[in-house]
Amino acid sequence: MTTTPPLLEVRQVGKRFPGVRALHQVDLTLAQGEVLAVVGENGAGKSTLMKILAGVQSPDSGQILVDGRQVQLDSVSASIASGISLIHQELNLADNLQVGANIFLGREPRRFGLIDERRINIEAQAVLERVGLDVPPTRLLAELSIGRQQMVEIAKALSVKARVLIMDEPTSSLSTHETEQLFRVVKELRDSGVSVIYISHRLGEVTELADRVTVLRDGENAGELPREEISHDNLVRLMVGRDISQFYARRPHEIGEPLLEVSNLRTPTWPQHELTFSVRRGEIVGVSGLVGAGRTEMLQTLFGIDRALGGTVKVNGTRVPAASPREAISAGLALVPEDRKQHGVIVEIGVRPNIGLPGLRRNQLKLGMLNAAVERRDTQTMIEKLRIKTPTAEQIVQFLSGGNQQKVVLGKWLTLEPKVLLLDEPTRGIDVGAKQEIYGLMEALAEQGVAILFVSSEMEEILGMSDRALVMHEGRITGELARSDLSEEAVMQLATGRSDAA
Ligand SMILES: Nc1ncnc2c1ncn2[C@@H]1O[C@H](COP(=O)(O)OP(=O)(O)OP(=O)(O)O)[C@@H](O)[C@H]1O
Numbered sequence: 001m002t003t004t005p006p007l008l009e010v011r012q013v014g015k016r017f018p019g020v021r022a023l024h025q026v027d028l029t030l031a032q033g034e035v036l037a038v039v040g041e042n043g044a045g046k047s048t049l050m051k052i053l054a055g056v057q058s059p060d061s062g063q064i065l066v067d068g069r070q071v072q073l074d075s076v077s078a079s080i081a082s083g084i085s086l087i088h089q090e091l092n093l094a095d096n097l098q099v100g101a102n103i104f105l106g107r108e109p110r111r112f113g114l115i116d117e118r119r120i121n122i123e124a125q126a127v128l129e130r131v132g133l134d135v136p137p138t139r140l141l142a143e144l145s146i147g148r149q150q151m152v153e154i155a156k157a158l159s160v161k162a163r164v165l166i167m168d169e170p171t172s173s174l175s176t177h178e179t180e181q182l183f184r185v186v187k188e189l190r191d192s193g194v195s196v197i198y199i200s201h202r203l204g205e206v207t208e209l210a211d212r213v214t215v216l217r218d219g220e221n222a223g224e225l226p227r228e229e230i231s232h233d234n235l236v237r238l239m240v241g242r243d244i245s246q247f248y249a250r251r252p253h254e255i256g257e258p259l260l261e262v263s264n265l266r267t268p269t270w271p272q273h274e275l276t277f278s279v280r281r282g283e284i285v286g287v288s289g290l291v292g293a294g295r296t297e298m299l300q301t302l303f304g305i306d307r308a309l310g311g312t313v314k315v316n317g318t319r320v321p322a323a324s325p326r327e328a329i330s331a332g333l334a335l336v337p338e339d340r341k342q343h344g345v346i347v348e349i350g351v352r353p354n355i356g357l358p359g360l361r362r363n364q365l366k367l368g369m370l371n372a373a374v375e376r377r378d379t380q381t382m383i384e385k386l387r388i389k390t391p392t393a394e395q396i397v398q399f400l401s402g403g404n405q406q407k408v409v410l411g412k413w414l415t416l417e418p419k420v421l422l423l424d425e426p427t428r429g430i431d432v433g434a435k436q437e438i439y440g441l442m443e444a445l446a447e448q449g450v451a452i453l454f455v456s457s458e459m460e461e462i463l464g465m466s467d468r469a470l471v472m473h474e475g476r477i478t479g480e481l482a483r484s485d486l487s488e489e490a491v492m493q494l495a496t497g498r499s500d501a502a
């Protein structure tokens, strides 16, 4: 009797980077029509393994088999020929091209030697419909929100007609609705016999989707769970090697006078609405709402990235001039942005110069010389405090894992010791263990008297971390909930604009 080999098998794969052992003797199998989740902490080696399968990186050792036969995945086209397609963790699209052109980039259908635009548009339209994205193929990619760009990336991978589709944190910038669409697509793919490797830090998604889970820890296999044993606690135990209890350890602390006062603020995106609220010394205020409710716009206007059309912002009683992030910083504001590639870090330079960036002015000595010692000390503190996984402080940021890049952004702004800290989706892409560290850090900063305003799309985070929550809907603050009134239902009522229940 012969048994059919698995569709895909990884045997004893190893991969090193200078100073880092990213993968060590890793095994993985994938059956046809199976959804396999791969989980692990930031820097565990998940993306590296997926890049090897996609032919983006080559392993130092080990074998990869497809249908029981060894394959050389030494280029992206070799992987695609073997039926493997990867949706990258970091968006990998061309901003200056149309949506359809992005979907067919590098494999454009041709007619008489010319690119067949008509066919591109027809076929792109079909895959866009399949992922439920209502955008014409002729739209410029740059005009779409990050969530929609992510859906284009997914449409692109689908259009290759892969046998194995790898999704590396596909939902980290999707709205609830887009996430549901994606889940529907994943289940349809599975039912049609396509295999999916799914990577996510959202353990709820893993529990819902996965037929099986493989766990990586420090570049090695740390265990496997069959469908019936997949639970939050089992996943966490295998990932971090310890129990994480007391996820949101809020301690009662003193809340003082208002440090941030916003009155009648009008943003360019929602000029018809005025925003008025305050955040007090030592207070943590969460901002909830659906994607597109205007939360990011509010933070960006507060910080002066977008020009306010009216209203005032005061920090510690002093008015902050509009439209100047520099003045906002000197007034004591700091913003950790949502899109780390655009506003967060410069990925081409090292960890230290990134963390040093906003402090440049403060650290400058006489004669215009940078105080390198201060910068080195700040960087070391942040690497330790945030447990940034990097071989040295000089490592180029784009070589860090996604979650560790996010920590660099956070470290960069924390060195400024702001009075008011604005955080936009602070734990996006961050693993469970590190999330807890960030919550602990927010708590510690609040205890030191920092006023914190954080935007989050994760309900648990809003409920767990807020002393008070603001809820937004279509550019307006539809309600404010004290900690004692916080519940999922109350937040959702306000987030969907139904205030009748209140
Ligand atoms: N091109 C590279 N050069 C140097 N080091 C790298 C490179 N790519 C990854 N690494 C390192 O390899 C390790 C594994 O990284 P990887 O991106 O695979 O982690 P991950 O599990 O995907 O983490 P995350 O959940 O944060 O995305 C990390 O220590 C990372 O810094």
Ligand SMILES: [Mg+2]
Binding pocket: 046, 047, 048, 089, 168, 401, 402, 403
């Ligand atoms: Mg990754």
